[in-house]
Structure formats: structure tokens, C-alpha cells
Amino acid sequence: MLAGYFSLPLFLKSQYFLHFVENKAHIKIEKIENYKISQTLNSIKVNISDLKIRSSKFNSCAKNVSYTLKLGELLSRKPTFGNLKIQNLDITIYPSKTPTKTTTLIKPLPLSIDIANLNASYENYKINGALNVVLNLTTKNNNFFFKGDVNNSPIELAGDINPNNLHINLNVKKFSPKDFPAYLKVINNTSSKLNLTLKNNLELIDGKLKISDINYKGLKLISPSATYAHNELYLNIPSVMYKENITGKNANLKLNTKNYNATLLFSQISVANLNIKKPTINFIYDKNNDNFSLKGSGDGFLAKAKGTLDTKSFDNTQLEGFFETPYIDYKQIKPLISKKLQEYIFSGEIKAKKITFNGKIKDKENIIKTGELVAQNAKFVVEKDTYPFVVTFANIKVTPKDVIIDGTGFNDEVNLISSKMVIAREKGYPANMHLVLNGESTKNTEDFLYKAILSHDDAKYIDYAKDIRGPFGAVIDIKDYYWHPQPHFDFNVNIDSHLNLVDKKISKTPISLVGKFGIQRKNQTLKVSANNLKIKNDTSFVNITGFLEHSNTLFYNASLSGKINPNDIKNVSYLKLDEKYLPTSKITIKPSSIWGTLSKINFNADIEGKKLFKEQGFGVDEILAKGYFEKNLISLNPIKLDNTVSINGLYNIKAKTFNGDIALNNFRLSSIKNLLKLPIDEAILNGNVKLGLKDKKFQYIYSNNLVLTDLVYDDDLSVKSAHITFNKNYATITDGYALVLGNPVSFNGSLNLEPLTISLNATSQKFIVKKSQSKTKSYIGNIKFKIPNAQIYANAHINELIIQGSKPLIFNNVEAHLELASKRYLIIKAPKTQINIQMAKNTININATDSYLFAHYIQSKTKKPSITTLNATLQTPSADEIDFKKLNGTLKFVSQNGNIKDFPDIYKILSLADVLGLITGQIDLRSGFYFDKMVGNFELKDGTIKTTKPLTVKGTSNNLFINGNVNLTNYHVDTLFMITTFTFINRIISYIPIIGHILGDKEKSFTGLSFRVNGYLDGKMNIYPVPWESLGKGLLDIITRTITLPAYLLGVNGDHKQSNGEKK
Incomplete structure (x- = not known):
């Protein structure tokens, strides 16, 4: 074993080993750099700086690879094969096109692997992080740990592998699938534990999974x-x-x-x-x-x-x-509805x-394509603070393009008989509506219309539909409607109504709309049309057929008829008419028409009434008007008044000018008497006039054929005919013929309008002033007349003037001259009579001299001519008006050689005193009271004339004194009369207490009569005796001076005091 250990480096470095690895692992070592092997007694180390390996399943590149094999671990009872460390490993794993059929799992060598920086990719997965793997199948010490990210999602994995049936326990500490498929995002930031059993080919047999709470x-x-x-x-x-x-x-x-x-x-x-x-x-x-x-x-x-x-x-x-x-039920899903929407929906199913x-x-509501919804008993508002709308039943059809709603319902007193609403499903959701309504319109209806349906810009077009009240029926079609559109939407509203309109902006009283009308808009063109629509109240109505159209401009065309009470015109708020311009009687509008734009209004009207505008001085019964309004201009083409006046012309409202032609056909000036403030009762005009006005003043008048007939000033003056020719401001009057007090008068003259100047010349062959037959009492004190505000020059010539009476007065060749201009005077001349009246400011001077009037009546024994003079100076408070009640001033009257018998009012008084019966044979007045001279001084004030000194009448054998006053407004008299005479004393003294022997010898003495008169000259008068002793020293002085006797002869001393019973 030791020999193999020490010979291992040579083996590992040999080409044989490298080929062995390539053949067994089916790989290709493409690059190996700095391949170094070092060996000590205890370990063998292999270092490779750069290693590239590829195969059909992967391609890898490792940097700084080191492998350490410890001799002690290899020779232990449980040998391991060292530790493999890789500083950086980039590996790409290719997906297998065909499943690998693995029957056995290659058991790996006991080995620990540490990869500091792993960058692996497989299909759409990218793994980055650090990996630590410990493999020791015999000891069951097989575990792994990974910390990094998968597809940029941080993850920590730990687990162990059991070689028997490959039981794997996997503990996911943190998983955040940032770039994983969408369905894995639900386990973001979760932890989990897995217990898996796999076959030796890694096929899952069974397992268990527990996951922490998931929030996504x-x-x-x-x-x-x-x-x-x-x-x-x-x-x-x-x-x-x-x-x-x-x-x-x-x-x-x-x-x-x-x-x-x-x-x-x-x-x-x-x-x-x-x-x-x-x-x-x-x-x-x-x-x-x-x-x-x-x-x-x-x-x-x-x-x-x-x-x-x-x-x-x-x-x-x-x-x-x-x-x-x-x-x-809406209540079941109400919490799902947004709080804002809950304010609009109340109930329903x-x-x-x-x-x-x-x-x-992601298409959300657009994913819905077709279907059908059924709603019932739905209560909601379209806009807050409006009355709820209730859908009793609605069928809702959904198509790919729109939503179609058919239903019934009501809003307050308005019933939705049937409806069809088509809402487009494109962006913006425009809608088309067809609504059939009837019921009672209320304030809640108005709120719904203005707050829920119309935008501000739309509402202003039909603003006068506000405050509608009353029963109605309507068919409403609206096209391409948007909730609160900006600025417009297309619609078609057809209404068959009986609406009660209560809008103070229109009228102060309710107005009903009965009939059919429609409101349409298309392509931003608004059209309101009516077919025999009746607008009415209790006393007026108007029928309208026509339309109003608005796009860039407003255009309208309508025919009208009806009857209007003037008071209803006054109640139209927005007209704001001055009441003085309103007609005074009910108006009948015969079929008329109006059309045009706001800038130009054309009209063709036929208006009928009884004395329309009478109170304004324009009493016309029928007006036919055709023309137009444009800006400040009114064009009349023409306007006809009672078929007597036809006006063609142009009136400028701003400049207050008129230019045009007026045709007159038996036009009665009485119809405009008050309008022009004419001082006449009637006149008829015929002819044609070309007229120019500016600011109500004549600029020019042209006329060649104007004829004035039947002018009536009062009962005493009428002009039968006159031809008037106008040239600018100047008029010539020719062929004038008039009746003055029933007498024919011919006249001619001229008229200048600026300044107003009138010149007249009149002649009369025979002029008779008849005695008044009127039963109505008239008094000189009540005379009142205005002085015309014009310059007047008038001349009159009368060949023969006859004033009827008990003994008619006849004047020949009477001339009269009147001037009311810079000077004001009136001169009347006859052969024996002349009257001169002059007025300067507020002073009137009168001078009259007559040698005919009294002489005509006098039966003087001396046959001397009678001469009478009158001089008066009077003040008037107004220089433009003469009112006898307001005249104040003094008058002096002197008359010679007359007879009081021909002064009927004074003689009547003497007769009432029965003077003849009292002093029979002594004062004989049966032939009158002849006088040599009569002198009177008077004061006129507030309609009463009063003697300032007694009126003295010096007769041939008697003297008469009159002291007192007469009210000229009712002819009331309160006067003291005194008659004195020289006579022989006889038996009459003992019979008449008020006549007596005053002082003197018994053969010759002075006697007198005094009495007071109180009453009315044209009515009852009372006579009261007045003793001489009560007359007073002042009055007696006047009498005694008059008859040249000292006062003591009358039995009155110088300190005689006036009696308590003294009268005027």
C-alpha cells in the first residue's frame, strides 16, 4: 500500500491516467495548466490553476483546483479519499434529449468537496453560490449545504442522503424565487422541510413536505x-x-x-x-x-x-x-366593493x-366576452346627493363590443317604462340610451339630470330646462354618451310632455310645456326642435313649431302663434322689460315666424289686440312686422300698424337714429296722442314721408303729398284739411281749411322743426260767436292753458265778427296778431276797439281801449260817446302756463257815459233789492242807472277780484258805490251796495227806516240806501239792509268826497267807530 501511495503522484501525472479518466467518464480534458503534484509522508497535494472539461452533457471550467489526500485517512478503517477544493467553477449542463435509463447509481468515493464560487446553468436556471458536499456512504455521514441564489433568488439548502433507497431529507431555510416561473412566487421567503425517498435512478417514490405560512x-x-x-x-x-x-x-x-x-x-x-x-x-x-x-x-x-x-x-x-x-344579494358582496363605490349602491340582487x-x-374585465346578467330591485345613485334610482328588473347582455341593458324602474315620481342602454366596451365606455319615461317631474328629477347625466358644458345649453315640474312623458335617445363627458356627447332626446316649469330665471310664475319637443346633438351640433309645442300658464299660451341649432353659431327657425297677457310678459325674468313698454291689452299672435342667428334675428310677425300700448300713447289694434335685428340695428321691411301706417327703414338703437319711409293711410293721430304728447284730440294723415331721426329729434323730413284732415283740438276747433310739404326741417302748409267755433277759416303757414317755429295766417269772411248753450257752468277763474313750447307767429283777419247776445255785437275788419317768441304779445284791433296784451317773463300787462262795446248798449240822454279803458298788471308763477287761479295783480277800469242796466249782474242786484218798490217816485231805475263816469280799482289774488277802493258810479241824479269781492272760480259775491240821491222830504221817510232825513233844512235834504249782497251771481243771492251808522268813517269819507258834502251832514262825527255788524 505504501509503495502504491508513493508511486501515486507519478501515476496521476501520467498520460495513461488522464486517458483513463477521459475514457471512463466520457469526457474530454481540453485544458490543464500548472498541473502540479507534491507529496509528503502524510499527504499528497494536486494543484491545477486552470482546468477545462467538456462532454455531451456539460461544459466546465475550474480555476485554482486543489486536491489533498491524507495518508492517515486513506489507511483508516473507514478510508476517505481526501478533500477537493475549487476556487471557481463555471459549469453549463445540457438537457438530455432522451431520458437516461439508469439501473444503478454509481456510488461515489468517500470525499469532501468544497466549491467556493459555483456558477452553474441549466436551461432557464442559473445557480450561483458556495457548495459543500460530504460523501461517506458507509458511515451515512452524507450531507450537503448550499448558500447562494437560484435565478437571482436567495436560497439556503441543507440535507442528507441515505444510500439505502436514497432517502433524502431537504431543509430549505429561505427561498425567494425572483426569476422563477410565476406560480413559484407564492412561496417567496418561505422555509420548508422535505422527506423524500428516491429510487437509485433518482425517481421519486414518496415523500412528505411541510411549508411555513405563505403570503403572496x-x-x-x-x-x-x-x-x-x-x-x-x-x-x-x-x-x-x-x-x-x-x-x-x-x-x-x-x-x-x-x-x-x-x-x-x-x-x-x-x-x-x-x-x-x-x-x-x-x-x-x-x-x-x-x-x-x-x-x-x-x-x-x-x-x-x-x-x-x-x-x-x-x-x-x-x-x-x-x-x-x-x-x-348585494349585502353579501358589499365588502368586496370599494368604499367609494359603496356610496352609490344601496341594495339589489x-x-x-x-x-x-x-x-x-392580465386583461382583467376585458377577458369577459359574452353572457347575460339579471338584476332586480337594485337601488343606487349615479351621482351623490341625488335621489336614488331603482331598477325593478334589468336584463344585461354582454357582447365583445358592448353591454346591452334592458330594464324598468323609477326615480322618485318618474317611471322608467322601458329602457335600452348600450355601453361600448372600448376605452372610455361610451353609451347609447333609449329611455321611455312618464310620471311626475320633481326637484329630484332636476338633480338627477344636472348632476348625474349632464356635464357643466352640456347643461349650460339647456339651462332653461331647470326646475321642471309636473306630469310628463318622454322618449329619450342618447348617442355616444360618456359619464360627465368633456366637453360634449351626442344624444337624441324626444319628449312628449306635460311639464310644469318653475324657473325664476325664466318666469316668476309657473309655465307648462305641453306637446312634443326634442333635443339632439351630433358631431358637437346641438339641435332643439318642437312640433306644436305649447308653452302656457293660466292666462297665456304660445304654440311653437321649429328648431334651434347650435354648432359654432346659433341658428333658429320657428313659427309662432298664441295669446299673451301683458302681465305674463312682465313676469318673464330674463327680459327685464320696463313696464312702460308693455302692451296694455291681451295680445293675439297670429301665425308668425322668427329665424336667424344671435347676431341677426329675422322676424315676420302678426300681432293683434285692442288698443295695444294705449297707456303708452300708442293705441293700435294690429301690428304686422317684418324685418330683422342685427347688432344695434333694427330693420323694418315693413312694420304695419292697423293697415294705416307702413314703416320701412333702419333704426340704430345705440345712436338712437332712424332713417326710412313712412306711408300713412287714414292714420289717426289719436292712436299716438299720449306717445307724442300732442295737444289734440284727433287728426288723420295721408301720404308718404321720408324721415330721419337722431336721439328722438328730427333730422329731416321729406314729403310732397302729406294731407292732414279732421284734426280736432276740442269742440271749438277742427282742421278739415291741409296740405303739408316737408323739405328737411321745414314744412309749408297750404290750402288749409278749418272750423273755429263752427266758422269756416282758411289758413296757410310754415313749420320749422329746429327750433320749433310755427307761422300761421288765417282769414275768415264771417265769424259768429254764438251764445253758449252749454248746461255746464264755466267760470273765468278756472281758465287754465299752457303756452306752447315753440316759437309761434300768427295773424288773423276777420271781415265780419258777430258776437251774439240780447243785442249782438258786430265788428268789421278785425285784425289779430300773436307772437310767442323772443317777444310775447297779443294784439286785437277793430275800428273802435283795441286790446294789447304783453308778457315779459312772469309779468302780464293788459291795455284795452273801447268806444264801441258800451256805446252799443248805452241809451244816454246826452248821446255822448262811451269810452272805456282797462289797465292791468298781473303776475303769474310760471312763464309757461296761464292759470287764472294763480294770477295776482292790480286792475283799473274807467268807463264814461254808460248805463248800468246794460251791466246785467249789477242791475240784477239792484232789482233784487226791489229798490224801485222801496223808493217809488224817488229813485227811478226802470230805465237803468245812467252814469257820467265809472271808476274801479281792483286787486286780483288766488282767483278772487277785490275792490281796493269802492267802485264809484257817478250818475246824473244818483250815485252808486260798490265795495267787496267776487270769486271768479264760482262767481260767489260778497259786496256792499250804497245809493245816494238829493230829494224833497215827503211821507216816504216815515215808511222806510233805512232812508231818512239826515241833516239839513226841511226843504232840501240828502237821502241814501245801503245793503249787503251775499250769494252767487248765477244762483241764489241774499240781500241784507245795512244802517248808515255802521258803514264806517273810511267808507263815508269816500262817499262824501264823491258827492261834495261834509261828513257831518251825514250825521257822522270824525271819531265814529265801525259797527260790530259791519260787512265788507
């Missing part, structure tokens, strides 16, 4: 264990959990390792609150092509699938099959009827 992406396997015998693998897992919502109890797997048929049984699977009892899963797998099939069933559930397993990426596994379920799938697992 929410899947947890509690204490799994397995046994293997007779090609059957039995796996038991007491508890399986997946994300806490899915649990399985007592899972038992039986797998045939030859044909990979498997059966998986559970005592129970719980999915949230859904419990499936005793489910069974059968699995068949073909390891040659990785094809598999499975079937699962239990408690009404059924699933079948087949496919191809991707051993590298489980998500890429191809799968096809179907599943079915019984009705599942769903059943799957053969849902097919085909695709890769």
Missing part, C-alpha cells in the same frame, strides 16, 4: 402540508385567505403527478358575506404543452375554464370558459347566466 399578494395559506405516494400528491391547507374578504376552509388538493389531473375540495368558501358550501374544483394539466382545464361547482355556482399556463408570467396565462351564479371569458388574465 394578499393570498395567505396557513400551515400547508403535502404528502406524495404512488404518483399522487396530496396537499392540505387548513385555511386560505385572500385580502380578508375571501376565505376558504379545509382545502384539500389531490394531484396526479403523471397526468397532472387534480381535484381541489373545500369545506366552505366565503366571499365577503356570501358562503359557498363544499365547492369542488377539478383541474387537468398537460406538462408537455402547459395546457390545462378546470371545473368548479358548488351551491349553485358553476365555472368551467381551459387554457395554457405561462410558467414565466402567470398574468400572461391564456384562459377561456364561462361561469354561472345564482342570485347574489344580481345573477350571472353563462358569462363567457377568453383572454389573458
Whole structure:
């Protein structure tokens, strides 16, 4: 043995040994460098720096190989053959194309092997790490230890080998299959113990496996264990959990390792609150092509699938099959639904009827291909804070391209009679809907429409559909709808409705929509159409047929008819019309039309009513209008008013200008009397006018054929006809014919619009002023008139003026001149009469001289001519208005050679006093009261004229004094009358207490009569005697100065005090 030991180095180094190894091991030593052998008494060492060996099964390269054989271990009772150390070993193992039929296992020499750095590869497996192997079959001290990684997954393996039947115990301390097939990732970071029995050809006979708990992406396997015998693998897992919502109890797997048929049984699977009892899963797998099939069933559930397993990426596994379920209550699976989604779903049941799938697992919901679902009593909201929607029943069909939902249900008071919703399954999930609805629309309906269906951009187009209320029926078709689309979606909504619209943005009162209308959008074009849609309330309605279309611009075309109460126009909130522009009577809209865009609105309207806009001064019964609005322009082509006015032209709203033509056909100015503030009652115009306006002021007027007829100012003035010719701002009036107080008057003149200047010349051959026959009392104090705001120049000539009365007045060649311009005056001239009235600011001066009026009535014995003068200075508070009640000032009246009998009001008073009966034969007034001179000084204030000094009438034999006032607004008189005369004392003194012998001798003396009058000149008057002693010194002074007698002759001393009973 020793000789062999010492000769071993030579043998090992010989070529014979190397060839022996190559032949026996079927290898080829391709390279061996620095092959050194050293020997001592106790050991032999072999060192090789680089060794390359290959065969048909592997290719290897070893670096720094050393082998040590100790003589003592070799010569022991249990010899070993040393220790082999390799610093670095790279080895590639080729897979065998045909299985190796090994009948016996080559028993290795007792040897310890240490490989510091092992890099091995086999097919898709790469092993890196340190390997320590101890082989000693006789002593059963056979173990191995590996620490490193397999396919970059850290692993620690330890075990021992029993040479009898090759029992192997394997202890995996840590396994992390980073680059292993997907199905091995479930045992990441697990530890395991294996007890295996192998045949001598390494074929597994049986074994046992225990693994620590497995956690993989929410899947947890509690204490799994397995046994293997007779090609059957039995796996038991007491508890399986997946994300806490899915649990399985007592899972038992039986797998045939030859044909990979498997059966998986559970005592129970719980999915949230859904419990499936005793489910069974059968699995068949073909390891040659990785094809598999499975079937699962239990408690009404059924699933079948087949496919191809991707051993590298489980998500890429191809799968096809179907599943079915019984009705599942939402409460049972609610925990599986996300918290966010739970806020939208409240209750319901769903059943799957053969849902097919085909695709890769990673396709998720797209793996579903066809099938049918049934839902019932599902209660949910599409958007939070909206009223729940209830699906009473729905059939859901799934196709590869879309999901089709047919069902019925309700939302609050709205019933879903039938529906069909087609949801596309492409990215974005657009949907088509066909809904048939009826019921009662409420606030909850509006919330559902605006919060759940429409996006902000969509809702703004039909914003005036908000706040809909009331019963309705609708057929709604929506195309390519996206939940809250941005910015638009296509749809087609057809509604046959009876909606009650309560929207304060539209109207302050409810409005009903009755009839059919539709809302469609396609390719971002919105179209709203109506077919005899009636919009109405209790007092108004409008029928609409037409459409509104919006894409880049808004276009509409509609025909209208109806009746509208003006108050309802006032209630239309967004119009914000000034009430003064509203019609004053109910409007009838005859068939009319409107079309155009927002920038240009065309209209053709026929509006009828009774005295429309009467309160605004525009009393028209029918308006026919055709034209358009564009920006700030209104074009009228034309507008016709009662077929009497036709306007063609263009009005600029911003500039307030109008240019156009007006045709007048028996147009009555009374219809616009208040509008233009005309001081006339009626007038009729015929002709054509070309008109220009700017800011409500005339710029120009052209007309050659304008005829004015039947102008009525009041009962006393009417213009029968006049021809008016306009040239810009100037008008010429010719062929004028009028009736003034029933008298024919011819006139002509001119009119200048800027400034407003009127010139008139009038003539009358015979002008009769008739005595008033009116039963209505009129008083001079109530006269009131405005001075026109215009420059007026007027001249009148009357050949013969007749003023009717008890004795008519006749004037010849009367001339009148009126100017209201820089100067204001009126001059009336006749041969014996002249009146001059001038006004400067607020002062009116009147001067009148007459030698005809009184002389006409006087029966003077002297036949002297009567001359009368009047001078007055009056103040008026307004320079633009004359109101007799507000005139204040003084007047002086002087008349000579007259007769009071022809002053009927004064004579009436004297007659009432029955003076003739009292002083018969003494004061004879039967022929009147002849006077030489009459003088009066008066004050006019607040409609009352008052004597500032007694009115003195100096007669030929008598004197009359009048002191007091007359209210000119009702002719109330409160006046003191005094009559004095010289006469012989006779028996009358003893009979008349108020007449007496005052002072003087018995042959000649002064007598007088005084009385107070209170009442109305045109009504009842009361007469009261007044003693002379009560007249007062001031009044008596005036009387005595007048009749040239000293006061003592009247029996009154200088300090006589006025009596308590004194009247005015």
C-alpha cells in the first residue's frame, strides 16, 4: 500500500491516467495548466490553476483546483479519499434529449468537496453560490449545504442522503424565487422541510413536505402540508385567505403527478358575506404543452375554464370558459366593493347566466366576452346627493363590443317604462340610451339630470330646462354618451310632455310645456326642435313649431302663434322689460315666424289686440312686422300698424337714429296722442314721408303729398284739411281749411322743426260767436292753458265778427296778431276797439281801449260817446302756463257815459233789492242807472277780484258805490251796495227806516240806501239792509268826497267807530 501511495503522484501525472479518466467518464480534458503534484509522508497535494472539461452533457471550467489526500485517512478503517477544493467553477449542463435509463447509481468515493464560487446553468436556471458536499456512504455521514441564489433568488439548502433507497431529507431555510416561473412566487421567503425517498435512478417514490405560512399578494395559506405516494400528491391547507374578504376552509388538493389531473375540495368558501358550501374544483394539466382545464361547482355556482399556463408570467396565462351564479344579494358582496363605490349602491340582487371569458388574465374585465346578467330591485345613485334610482328588473347582455341593458324602474315620481342602454366596451365606455319615461317631474328629477347625466358644458345649453315640474312623458335617445363627458356627447332626446316649469330665471310664475319637443346633438351640433309645442300658464299660451341649432353659431327657425297677457310678459325674468313698454291689452299672435342667428334675428310677425300700448300713447289694434335685428340695428321691411301706417327703414338703437319711409293711410293721430304728447284730440294723415331721426329729434323730413284732415283740438276747433310739404326741417302748409267755433277759416303757414317755429295766417269772411248753450257752468277763474313750447307767429283777419247776445255785437275788419317768441304779445284791433296784451317773463300787462262795446248798449240822454279803458298788471308763477287761479295783480277800469242796466249782474242786484218798490217816485231805475263816469280799482289774488277802493258810479241824479269781492272760480259775491240821491222830504221817510232825513233844512235834504249782497251771481243771492251808522268813517269819507258834502251832514262825527255788524 505504501509503495502504491508513493508511486501515486507519478501515476496521476501520467498520460495513461488522464486517458483513463477521459475514457471512463466520457469526457474530454481540453485544458490543464500548472498541473502540479507534491507529496509528503502524510499527504499528497494536486494543484491545477486552470482546468477545462467538456462532454455531451456539460461544459466546465475550474480555476485554482486543489486536491489533498491524507495518508492517515486513506489507511483508516473507514478510508476517505481526501478533500477537493475549487476556487471557481463555471459549469453549463445540457438537457438530455432522451431520458437516461439508469439501473444503478454509481456510488461515489468517500470525499469532501468544497466549491467556493459555483456558477452553474441549466436551461432557464442559473445557480450561483458556495457548495459543500460530504460523501461517506458507509458511515451515512452524507450531507450537503448550499448558500447562494437560484435565478437571482436567495436560497439556503441543507440535507442528507441515505444510500439505502436514497432517502433524502431537504431543509430549505429561505427561498425567494425572483426569476422563477410565476406560480413559484407564492412561496417567496418561505422555509420548508422535505422527506423524500428516491429510487437509485433518482425517481421519486414518496415523500412528505411541510411549508411555513405563505403570503403572496394578499393570498395567505396557513400551515400547508403535502404528502406524495404512488404518483399522487396530496396537499392540505387548513385555511386560505385572500385580502380578508375571501376565505376558504379545509382545502384539500389531490394531484396526479403523471397526468397532472387534480381535484381541489373545500369545506366552505366565503366571499365577503356570501358562503359557498363544499365547492369542488377539478383541474387537468398537460406538462408537455402547459395546457390545462378546470371545473368548479358548488351551491349553485358553476365555472368551467381551459387554457395554457405561462410558467414565466402567470398574468400572461391564456384562459377561456364561462361561469354561472345564482342570485347574489348585494349585502353579501358589499365588502368586496370599494368604499367609494359603496356610496352609490344601496341594495339589489344580481345573477350571472353563462358569462363567457377568453383572454389573458392580465386583461382583467376585458377577458369577459359574452353572457347575460339579471338584476332586480337594485337601488343606487349615479351621482351623490341625488335621489336614488331603482331598477325593478334589468336584463344585461354582454357582447365583445358592448353591454346591452334592458330594464324598468323609477326615480322618485318618474317611471322608467322601458329602457335600452348600450355601453361600448372600448376605452372610455361610451353609451347609447333609449329611455321611455312618464310620471311626475320633481326637484329630484332636476338633480338627477344636472348632476348625474349632464356635464357643466352640456347643461349650460339647456339651462332653461331647470326646475321642471309636473306630469310628463318622454322618449329619450342618447348617442355616444360618456359619464360627465368633456366637453360634449351626442344624444337624441324626444319628449312628449306635460311639464310644469318653475324657473325664476325664466318666469316668476309657473309655465307648462305641453306637446312634443326634442333635443339632439351630433358631431358637437346641438339641435332643439318642437312640433306644436305649447308653452302656457293660466292666462297665456304660445304654440311653437321649429328648431334651434347650435354648432359654432346659433341658428333658429320657428313659427309662432298664441295669446299673451301683458302681465305674463312682465313676469318673464330674463327680459327685464320696463313696464312702460308693455302692451296694455291681451295680445293675439297670429301665425308668425322668427329665424336667424344671435347676431341677426329675422322676424315676420302678426300681432293683434285692442288698443295695444294705449297707456303708452300708442293705441293700435294690429301690428304686422317684418324685418330683422342685427347688432344695434333694427330693420323694418315693413312694420304695419292697423293697415294705416307702413314703416320701412333702419333704426340704430345705440345712436338712437332712424332713417326710412313712412306711408300713412287714414292714420289717426289719436292712436299716438299720449306717445307724442300732442295737444289734440284727433287728426288723420295721408301720404308718404321720408324721415330721419337722431336721439328722438328730427333730422329731416321729406314729403310732397302729406294731407292732414279732421284734426280736432276740442269742440271749438277742427282742421278739415291741409296740405303739408316737408323739405328737411321745414314744412309749408297750404290750402288749409278749418272750423273755429263752427266758422269756416282758411289758413296757410310754415313749420320749422329746429327750433320749433310755427307761422300761421288765417282769414275768415264771417265769424259768429254764438251764445253758449252749454248746461255746464264755466267760470273765468278756472281758465287754465299752457303756452306752447315753440316759437309761434300768427295773424288773423276777420271781415265780419258777430258776437251774439240780447243785442249782438258786430265788428268789421278785425285784425289779430300773436307772437310767442323772443317777444310775447297779443294784439286785437277793430275800428273802435283795441286790446294789447304783453308778457315779459312772469309779468302780464293788459291795455284795452273801447268806444264801441258800451256805446252799443248805452241809451244816454246826452248821446255822448262811451269810452272805456282797462289797465292791468298781473303776475303769474310760471312763464309757461296761464292759470287764472294763480294770477295776482292790480286792475283799473274807467268807463264814461254808460248805463248800468246794460251791466246785467249789477242791475240784477239792484232789482233784487226791489229798490224801485222801496223808493217809488224817488229813485227811478226802470230805465237803468245812467252814469257820467265809472271808476274801479281792483286787486286780483288766488282767483278772487277785490275792490281796493269802492267802485264809484257817478250818475246824473244818483250815485252808486260798490265795495267787496267776487270769486271768479264760482262767481260767489260778497259786496256792499250804497245809493245816494238829493230829494224833497215827503211821507216816504216815515215808511222806510233805512232812508231818512239826515241833516239839513226841511226843504232840501240828502237821502241814501245801503245793503249787503251775499250769494252767487248765477244762483241764489241774499240781500241784507245795512244802517248808515255802521258803514264806517273810511267808507263815508269816500262817499262824501264823491258827492261834495261834509261828513257831518251825514250825521257822522270824525271819531265814529265801525259797527260790530259791519260787512265788507
